Amino acid sequence: MMVNHYIFVAKDHICGGAVIDAFTIFEDRVKKRLWGLTRYVAHKRKLSKGDKVIFYVSSKKKNRPALFTGCGVIDSNPYLVSDVERRLCLALLDKYSYIVDLADIEVWPKPLPFKSIHGNLTFIKNSQKPFVYLQGGIVKIGEEDYLKVCNTAKLFMSSNDTLNAHGRADELGI
Secondary structure, eight states: OOOOEEEEEEEOEEETTEEEOHHHHHHHHHHHTEEEEETTOTTGGGOOTTOEEEEEEEOTTTTOOOEEEEEEEEOSOOEEOOHHHHHHSTTOOTTEEEEEEEEEEEEEEEEEEGGGTGGGOTTOOOTTSGGGGGOSSEEEEOHHHHHHHHHHHHHHHHSSOEEOTTSOEESSOO
């Protein structure tokens, strides 16, 4: 069985005129062990049970740095969202037609700043504009990049480094 690797992107949503920040959306999706997919999201048809994902969260509302926040495994093929699931999930807007179940979720207690690693990732072709490669809800990456992010996150979690306001690791704290 071939395993694919993806980044699932969480960003701020506007619901009923209010902005729900990406970190709140991420926490809700992880708690409920599912991820919403729009009808036209890239790679939707390629997603399958057993594929591995990294979670990326970027919130303008919270004014926090973009972070890799954890990893998990897709536990189902994409399926249609039911009305019950739509009501139970935060920010699962009408544009979300499908969901996948998640398993083996690991939320990193010390998320990895995107800025600290983007220069080492092969899917980032222009390091001057790295954020353009994380547009959309799903980004397909190679196993090498998946392992770089996960292994760097483990090293970061075991270090004494903390994040400053710009998302860079240092000894000063936030």
